[in-house]
Amino acid sequence: MKLVKIDxxxxxxxxxxxxxxxxxxxxxxxxxxxxxxxxANSCVKLLGVMEQSGxxxxxxxxxxxxxxxxxxxxxxxxxxxxxxxxxLRDITATHPxxxxxxxxxxxQLMDMLxxxxxxxxTIEIGVFTGYSLLLTALSIPDDGKITAIDVDRQAYEMGLPxxxxxxxxxxxxxxxxxxxxxxxxxxxxHENEGIFDFAFVDADKVNYKNYHERLMKLLKMGGIVVxxxxxxxxxxxxxxxxxxxxxxxxxxxxxELNNFLAADPRVQICLAPLGDGITICRRSPLGxxxxxxxxxxxxxxxxxxxxxxxYKRRRLALGISELLGEAxxxxxxxxxxxxxxxxxxxxxxxxxxxxxxxxxxxxxxxxxxxxLRDATAAHPxxxxxxxxxxxQSIDMLxxxxxxxxTIEIGVFTGYSLLLTALSIPDDGKIIAIDVDRKNYEIGLPxxxxxxxxxxxxxxxxxxxxxxxxxxxxHENEGSLDFAFVDADKGNYKNYHERLMKLLKVGGVVVxxxxxxxxxxxxxxxLVEELVDGEYKxxxxxxxxELNKYLAxxxxxxxxxAPLGDGITICRRIY
Ligand SMILES: C[S@@+](CC[C@H](N)C(=O)[O-])C[C@H]1O[C@@H](n2cnc3c(N)ncnc32)[C@H](O)[C@@H]1O
Numbered sequence: 143m144k145l146v147k148i149d150x151x152x153x154x155x156x157x158x159x160x161x162x163x164x165x166x167x168x169x170x171x172x173x174x175x176x177x178x179x180x181x182a183n184s185c186v187k188l189l190g191v192m193e194q195s196g197x198x199x200x201x202x203x204x205x206x207x208x209x210x211x212x213x214x215x216x217x218x219x220x221x222x223x224x225x226x227x228x229x230l231r232d233i234t235a236t237h238p239x240x241x242x243x244x245x246x247x248x249x250q251l252m253d254m255l256x257x258x259x260x261x262x263x264t265i266e267i268g269v270f271t272g273y274s275l276l277l278t279a280l281s282i283p284d285d286g287k288i289t290a291i292d293v294d295r296q297a298y299e300m301g302l303p304x305x306x307x308x309x310x311x312x313x314x315x316x317x318x319x320x321x322x323x324x325x326x327x328x329x330x331x332h333e334n335e336g337i338f339d340f341a342f343v344d345a346d347k348v349n350y351k352n353y354h355e356r357l358m359k360l361l362k363m364g365g366i367v368v369x370x371x372x373x374x375x376x377x378x379x380x381x382x383x384x385x386x387x388x389x390x391x392x393x394x395x396x397x398e399l400n401n402f403l404a405a406d407p408r409v410q411i412c413l414a415p416l417g418d419g420i421t422i423c424r425r426s427p428l429g430x431x432x433x434x435x436x437x438x439x440x441x442x443x444x445x446x447x448x449x450x451x452x453y454k455r456r457r458l459a460l461g462i463s464e465l466l467g468e469a470x471x472x473x474x475x476x477x478x479x480x481x482x483x484x485x486x487x488x489x490x491x492x493x494x495x496x497x498x499x500x501x502x503x504x505x506x507x508x509x510x511x512x513x514l515r516d517a518t519a520a521h522p523x524x525x526x527x528x529x530x531x532x533x534q535s536i537d538m539l540x541x542x543x544x545x546x547x548t549i550e551i552g553v554f555t556g557y558s559l560l561l562t563a564l565s566i567p568d569d570g571k572i573i574a575i576d577v578d579r580k581n582y583e584i585g586l587p588x589x590x591x592x593x594x595x596x597x598x599x600x601x602x603x604x605x606x607x608x609x610x611x612x613x614x615x616h617e618n619e620g621s622l623d624f625a626f627v628d629a630d631k632g633n634y635k636n637y638h639e640r641l642m643k644l645l646k647v648g649g650v651v652v653x654x655x656x657x658x659x660x661x662x663x664x665x666x667x668l669v670e671e672l673v674d675g676e677y678k679x680x681x682x683x684x685x686x687e688l689n690k691y692l693a694x695x696x697x698x699x700x701x702x703a704p705l706g707d708g709i710t711i712c713r714r715i716y
Contacts, residue, residue: 202418213663226308245417261340268345272301279310325356344370373419379497482519486707510592529706545624552629556585563594609640628654657708
């Protein structure tokens, strides 16, 4: 590791997180004002280490820099945070354990999910001062109900005056108790089975799997459970010996949970690096698309343990989730780590990104998509393909809006197109537009073999005239359930204006590359002009403009997630 001090600033070249940690331990604190860190993918990363401690919402350390996290909060989250939530966040900041509160960026995604499933009956395990509870209460309708459980009423009482003032206390049934007996009590009444739309779990990690088992009965099909802290400050991707001793047990439990959820065929999942990492699980029928790429032949219990019996590539494997340690579970369901996905640099290190891919994304990626990803890897511009982690969230969103009619702007070799085609029903339709058919033809044989070509209407054209043509026919207004935009950044705002007419109310549009390798949070003079054939500086300007524009557009609810190269999810409100 090379450390150089220039004008009081410590500059460190080619350090991976291993060196980074060692470096922080070695250096006296007065040297830690600014560290520039040049990583393998030639994107300069800026770490404001000392500044972090003074922030009201310091990042939980998942992203490439504190600046990127603050950019996300200040551009997209805070401007839309309802006043009572902000007040509750400020009160919580005075609590000695303020770090436990749900992060506002994770909160914004939860709000989106609550509205997408039209949540009315929800469960919250782990209330603390009530940030996620209040956001849920503000999101659900006036006759909605939240069963909120925490062992400690004192912290809840810090937030209670704000909840009262916001006029939503009547939606909350706060129970001061251990959560397990409350869930078991609910399950004694058969009519409670399958009646909850949504659950949020942010409590004792040791019980997450027990909560999951109960929630699989309490949630309705299509209902959502969100688990918090599933990336644990990134420690899940670190070798144990590099993790502070007091964090090891939670790291171990989190790794176990992640493996368990990745193998659970009862849910479709998405692991997103928001807050401290959240895992979204959508309860779906056994054997449906989006469940692990394992053929589940049986599911049952041995004693209190849940067992999955599955085949993989014609070999029978018996995976007893609770009996398997992380290594053996991995062996049963893991993919060998082939790097066919280009890391876009948003997270604190590539290891964390690979962890998400290998734990939650690749094991569930349908075979044709994997094939298309491999075929794309040989393309000289493979970097522009939609990232599989972003793809997994798109698949979740498609399901949540029951998408049938969709549009895609920017097809390239067809990764996002194929995943959409696999996700929508057999009579679903996708209008897919790209100026270049040649690349689409790389993926086409795979799309054909997957038996989904009939859902696709590929149009080789500039996208704007196609959208304008669609809008000439009034019948097309409000006809689309979903749109994915991943093309020329300079036109995103033009696409948005058209899509606000073509999408139905409640429909979703996802924009790709909205964090642009993290350069949105870098000073302009640190951004390289041209990288891998992309005009970084110019695109950054377009993207930053778009982010500001979307943040103030009242026609949509938004959520920015650092998946792939950053995606912005917009749900049309009116
Ligand atoms: C980032 S790639 C799309 C990646 C794709 N979503 C995937 O899953 O791999 C961008 C694509 O947008 C196309 N494109 C650029 N400008 C366009 C325009 N004005 N209209 C239509 N397509 C355009 C490019 O040809 C390129 O294939």
